[in-house]
Amino acid sequence: MRSLGRTSRLILTVLAKAPSHGYGVISWVKSVSGGTEKLAVGSVYGSFEKLESQGLIEHDHDQVENGRTRRYFRITNTGRTRLAQEVTTLAAEVEAAQQALGFDALGLTGEPS
Amino acid sequence: MRDAWFRSLIRTFPQPYRADYQDQLAEALDEAPSGTSSVIRESLALIWASSVSWRRHLKTPGGLRSSAFFGAMLWLGFLMAVGPIARLRLSVLGQVPEGMSVPPAYSIAAAALLVAAIVALRASRILALMIGLGAVVAGALALRVGEWQLVPALGYELRWIGLALAACAALRPQRASWMPLLGGLAAGSVSFLFATKSIYLLRTASGEEKLVDEPWWAWALSRNYAFGIRGHLSGPLSDFASRGVWEWVSFFVVVALLIAMITIPAVAVLMIPAAVHLGLMSPITAWWPPFVLLAIAGWRLVWDRVDVNISWRSPVT
Numbered sequence: 522m523r524s525l526g527r528t529s530r531l532i533l534t535v536l537a538k539a540p541s542h543g544y545g546v547i548s549w550v551k552s553v554s555g556g557t558e559k560l561a562v563g564s565v566y567g568s569f570e571k572l573e574s575q576g577l578i579e580h581d582h583d584q585v586e587n588g589r590t591r592r593y594f595r596i597t598n599t600g601r602t603r604l605a606q607e608v609t610t611l612a613a614e615v616e617a618a619q620q621a622l623g624f625d626a627l628g629l630t631g632e633p634s
Numbered sequence: 635m636r637d638a639w640f641r642s643l644i645r646t647f648p649q650p651y652r653a654d655y656q657d658q659l660a661e662a663l664d665e666a667p668s669g670t671s672s673v674i675r676e677s678l679a680l681i682w683a684s685s686v687s688w689r690r691h692l693k694t695p696g697g698l699r700s701s702a703f704f705g706a707m708l709w710l711g712f713l714m715a716v717g718p719i720a721r722l723r724l725s726v727l728g729q730v731p732e733g734m735s736v737p738p739a740y741s742i743a744a745a746a747l748l749v750a751a752i753v754a755l756r757a758s759r760i761l762a763l764m765i766g767l768g769a770v771v772a773g774a775l776a777l778r779v780g781e782w783q784l785v786p787a788l789g790y791e792l793r794w795i796g797l798a799l800a801a802c803a804a805l806r807p808q809r810a811s812w813m814p815l816l817g818g819l820a821a822g823s824v825s826f827l828f829a830t831k832s833i834y835l836l837r838t839a840s841g842e843e844k845l846v847d848e849p850w851w852a853w854a855l856s857r858n859y860a861f862g863i864r865g866h867l868s869g870p871l872s873d874f875a876s877r878g879v880w881e882w883v884s885f886f887v888v889v890a891l892l893i894a895m896i897t898i899p900a901v902a903v904l905m906i907p908a909a910v911h912l913g914l915m916s917p918i919t920a921w922w923p924p925f926v927l928l929a930i931a932g933w934r935l936v937w938d939r940v941d942v943n944i945s946w947r948s949p950v951t
Contacts, residue, residue, distance in 0.1 A: 543655075544662045562662040563679025566655060570686040589657040 525607050528560060528568045533577065533604040536596040540581040543569055544591065569594065577603055636673055637663075643680045646900045648691035648701070681898060688899035696807060698903075703805040704814045705904035709911065710752075710798040711818020717795055718744045718773050719819070725776070740776035744769050751799060752815065759803040766799040793915065801907055895929045902929045 525533070535546045543565045550560050572578045577600035581593040596604070640663045644656060659680075666676050691697045722745040725736040747769035754762040773795060774787035895902040905926050913922040 542658060544658050547662055547665075559667060561675050561679035562659060562666060563676060563681070563683040565662075566659060567679065567683030567686045570651075570683065570690055574690050589661055590654075591658055592654055 528564050529572055530607055532568055532572060533596055533600055536578055536594060537604060540593040540595040542591045542593050643677060646684045646898055647687050651687040685899050699805055700807045701903045702906050703807055706801045706805050706907035707814040708818040708904060709908040710802050711815040712822040713794055713798050714748060715819045715822020718748055721776060735778040736776050740772050744772035744776050747772055755803060755806060762803050770796045797911060896932060902926055
């Protein structure tokens with residue numbers, strides 16, 4: 522199975538908590554990075570389209586905020602399963618990398634061996 | 635400038651998508667970082683998003699049909715501007731090129747009937763085609779080039795205006811926008827400003843009349859068009875063309891169009907009617923329909939498998 526792209530993974534992560542929209546995902550990434558990271562608008566909205574066509578997310582509701590209509594999406598059960606698979610794969614990769622670098626169990630210290 | 639560019643990119647998304655997301659896209663793009671590199675990254679991401687949404691749109695019931703109708707109306711508008719309406723203008727102004735004769739009464743009748751046929755298209759396909767047939771006959775009576783009698787002129791009008799109108803009638807969706815017709819008329823009028831024999835040039839461009847013998851069809855097409863235009867320019871434009879620059883300008887326009895067809899699905903979809911029409915006209919341009927279909931298949935294969943993940947970090951101070 523092909524790995525999800527980073528943007529798709531971030532979208533699923535945000536939607537796993539609560540329904541949201543493209544602008545919401547962009548704002549969340551900006552917020553958790555302390556304002557230093559910015560996703561390209563097109564890559565977020567394009568990924569929403571792909572995820573919806575793959576059945577990983579679905580339309581939830583529309584809401585008018587500040588005079589602009591926002592289209593909210595929620596994650597589907599298939600989407601949750603897919604995100605869980607991604608997390609498992611990533612965790613395994615992180616663990617392998619930590620072992621290679623000689624990190625301790627908490628991954629806080631370590632010297633290249 | 636930047637906002638206008640982003641707005642034009644948003645217009646490349648299919649209409650139903652724009653209806654749902656235009657506001658959100660504009661809001662998010664307002665906050666995009668400034669700078670040339672940011673504009674390039676956002677533009678690439680928007681082109682990809684547009685491709686993905688077109689991919690989905692063309693799978694919806696009526697999506698392909700309404701898009702093809704849009705392109706057919708654009709093409710019909712272009713053909714009208716460089717054909718019947720241009721001839722009407724020439725005959726009324728008394729500026730008919732040497733070797734042609736355009737009786738004003740027939741040219742007026744042809745243009746009026748064509749407009750009536752397009753209006754009738756809203757109500758009934760059959761009625762529109764019947765009025766359109768009248769426009770074709772009047773157009774043939776108005777068209778006298780060299781030794782051409784009624785039958786070849788009729789065939790000519792049927793091949794161009796007749797086929798384009800029939801395509802619009804066949805593809806007409808329940809709710810039709812007439813904006814593409816105006817767009818086609820504008821494009822045709824601009825083309826006509828450059829060369830009064832635009833419809834003749836279109837024939838050379840399509841390969842119906844071959845002016846330059848070139849092995850590669852795209853090169854031949856651009857060379858044909860450039861060669862034809864150069865022969866009909868006057869004043870400073872003619873001097874410009876005589877230095878051979880025009881051929882290169884024309885060539886790069888054709889190449890840009892080909893690249894746009896591959897990278898921006900909207901362009902490829904809108905080109906379907908014109909490509910099929912030109913493809914039917916000559917063995918030289920028989921390449922057009924398969925090329926457009928290959929372009930569509932190409933971006934369906936490629937864009938569908940590509941995830942665009944563009945983000946950037948501000949330098950931490």
